[in-house]
Amino acid sequence: MTAAAVIASKGDALERYEAVIGIEIHCQLKTVSKMFCGCSTEFDGAEPNSHCCPVCLGLPGVLPTINKSAVEWVIATGFAIEATIAQTTRWDRKNYFYPDLPKGYQISQYQLPLAAKGRLTFDTSDGPFTVRINRAHLEEDTGRLIHAELGGRRVSLIDFNRSGMPLMEIVTEPDIRTGEQARRYAEELRLLMRTIGASDAEMENGQMRVEANVSIRLRGREAFGTRVEVKNMNSMRAVERAIAFEIERQAVAIDAGETIHLETRGWDEARQSTYHMRPKEEENDYRYFPEPDLPPLLTSPEWLAQIKARLPELPAAVRTRYQEELGLSAYDATVLVSDAASKALFEQTLAVADGVPAKLIANWVTGECMRLAKGESGSAGQVYPAELAILLKLVGDGAISGTNAKEVLAEHYTSGGRVATIIESRGFHQISDAGTLDTAIDQVLAANPAAVADYKAGKGAAVGFLVGQVMKATRGQANAALVQTALHEHLDKAD
Ligand SMILES: [Zn+2]
Numbered sequence: 439m440t441a442a443a444v445i446a447s448k449g450d451a452l453e454r455y456e457a458v459i460g461i462e463i464h465c466q467l468k469t470v471s472k473m474f475c476g477c478s479t480e481f482d483g484a485e486p487n488s489h490c491c492p493v494c495l496g497l498p499g500v501l502p503t504i505n506k507s508a509v510e511w512v513i514a515t516g517f518a519i520e521a522t523i524a525q526t527t528r529w530d531r532k533n534y535f536y537p538d539l540p541k542g543y544q545i546s547q548y549q550l551p552l553a554a555k556g557r558l559t560f561d562t563s564d565g566p567f568t569v570r571i572n573r574a575h576l577e578e579d580t581g582r583l584i585h586a587e588l589g590g591r592r593v594s595l596i597d598f599n600r601s602g603m604p605l606m607e608i609v610t611e612p613d614i615r616t617g618e619q620a621r622r623y624a625e626e627l628r629l630l631m632r633t634i635g636a637s638d639a640e641m642e643n644g645q646m647r648v649e650a651n652v653s654i655r656l657r658g659r660e661a662f663g664t665r666v667e668v669k670n671m672n673s674m675r676a677v678e679r680a681i682a683f684e685i686e687r688q689a690v691a692i693d694a695g696e697t698i699h700l701e702t703r704g705w706d707e708a709r710q711s712t713y714h715m716r717p718k719e720e721e722n723d724y725r726y727f728p729e730p731d732l733p734p735l736l737t738s739p740e741w742l743a744q745i746k747a748r749l750p751e752l753p754a755a756v757r758t759r760y761q762e763e764l765g766l767s768a769y770d771a772t773v774l775v776s777d778a779a780s781k782a783l784f785e786q787t788l789a790v791a792d793g794v795p796a797k798l799i800a801n802w803v804t805g806e807c808m809r810l811a812k813g814e815s816g817s818a819g820q821v822y823p824a825e826l827a828i829l830l831k832l833v834g835d836g837a838i839s840g841t842n843a844k845e846v847l848a849e850h851y852t853s854g855g856r857v858a859t860i861i862e863s864r865g866f867h868q869i870s871d872a873g874t875l876d877t878a879i880d881q882v883l884a885a886n887p888a889a890v891a892d893y894k895a896g897k898g899a900a901v902g903f904l905v906g907q908v909m910k911a912t913r914g915q916a917n918a919a920l921v922q923t924a925l926h927e928h929l930d931k932a933d
Contacts, residue, residue: 451689455654458662459614459681461569463627465606465637466579466645467511473578473604474502474545482643486584486597494578494602496540501731508604509552509735511636512576513745515606516553518630518752519571526736527552529729534719537596538581546607548726551575552737559754560626561772562619569623570611579603606636612651612662617681621674624648628674629753629776641672648677652684654692663688663698667718670704680705684712756781764788764796773804780808786823787830794830802830806844810851819851829857832868836917842866870917872924875908878916879928882907893929901925 469479475493492500516523530548556571581601585594608627614620628646631637639646648671653663668684671677683705688698700720703712751759753775760771774781784803788796807821829846832838838846838861846860853860861867869875882904883890889907892900901922908921 451654451686451693454657455685455689455692456657456659457615457681457685458612458653458655458665459616459620460612460651460665461610461614461620461623462649462651463608463624464579464647464649465608465631465639467508467604467606467637468635469505469507469511469604471505472602473505473508473576474602477602479603481599484599486595486599489599490601494540495598496542496601502545504732504735505604508576508606510745511604511634512552512574512606513737513742514634514749515574515608515631515636516556517746517749518634519553519556519558519574519608521553521556521571521574523553523737523742524550526550526734528734529732530726531729532577533725534723536580537594538583538601540581540598540601544577544580545729545732546577547575552735558623558626558630560622561768562622567619567622569613569619572609572611574606574608577605577607579605617678617685620648620650620681621678624677625674625776626753632778633750633753635750641674650677650681650684652681652688653698654685654688663692664700666698666700666712667702668705668712669702669715672705672707676705676707679710680712683710687712760796760800764800766797766800770797770800770804773808774800777808779811780804783807783821783823783826787826790824791827791830794827794834798830798834799826802826802833802847806847810848817852820854821847821851822854825850825857832857832861836868836870836920838866838868839914839918842868842914865913865915867915868917869912869915870920872920875916875920875924876928878908878911879921879924882911883928890929901929904929 471477472479472494475491477489477491477494479489481489493502513523527547527550529545531543532546532548533543535542551573553574554572556574557568558571559566559568561567579600579602581596581598583594583596585592587593588595610623614623624646628639628641631639631646637645641648650668650671651665652668653665655661655663666684666688668680671680684703691698700718702715702718704715706713756775757768757771760766760774761768766774774784780803784799787799787803788794791799803826807826810819810821826847829838829843829850833840833843842861842864843866846857846864846866849855849860850857869878886904886907889900889903893904904925905918905921908925909916909918
């Protein structure tokens, strides 16, 4: 089917069909050593096959040892998604043959996952949405195949540095209905991983891999359609687009009388479409059986309590606290909590700001500070919480105009200079003194009789012109809000 055919049916498909989507996310866990051996996990940029041993190369006769901190990260995640943690869990062998899997099987968890029956709630453009999470389990990663050309021949090379890395798989129930919900779920889970410290969850380098099972059914029907697995979505945007594309593709195919096949499809970023990769294996193809080289794992209540006690305040709780205790909008709370650096700047500034409203600090952190941090000023730098607090105190008191404060912040960001020094050197102190403003206004009114006459004749727009003249006369240092009020008073009593 062509992309044009897909576009032709757009908009129409979702009225008749309902999408049923489940998401599987693999996250590389932040541990010092690999899942079942002592090899270092710090192999970024290292020579291929330099971080391997007989265990992660799958050589015969070796025995795996369980990485305790990997288990603890999955349990911590389990608590964070309100899941039930297993008292007893065990390991299973998932058998399949692929060159990147040296043992011919992957040690995983099948029947008794570490965490089960959780949920995650997040905001969407249609309001809050909750996805049920079936399970979170632990397994080992595979090696990495590199397809290259060597001496004019096309070859496949293999790097086992990644082999045996601890991997957490989190599987949702098929609760998701749109590409947007899928993207928001993945974003919220990524934020959760980073907040608790389980994973850096960078999609670009494979620390977090999102796969979607997508099927559609006629609205009102209970039975599921045939699902298609979509892989290779390397950004959050790709997750949303790939799923939206796949829903449309299936609708067009079904409308044309075609059959949807159980298959794995990849997302082609350049062509913005999915393509057939391979037929999908059924679960019984993996011939799971209990791993004979590892004992069952028991989780004592004391151990679980320790892990739970170490959890930081979770994103959802922080957002609620910001709104209920600090009076921030849902938008500000979401933006601040989504970015660790901004959240830290906000909280540190709030802690030292004497009487500056939280809302004002949030506005500046999510606005000017984020713009500067994104490099929009063209240079790198830093905003110091104590200096931001001083600046915003002046803004709040009307001692400096918003425009001038932005300039001061930008200079502080690049030079690291003190706010007080920058204001002094630029002469940015705002004029709020009534006497000084009255004098300036009287002079402006005297010099602009035509505008005053316009105002008397009912032309309100004349006020804007006069405010501009006062600002000009005070070299932009007058408090514009006070000028506005005072001008009206002057004009109305000038009869
Ligand atoms: Zn190893």
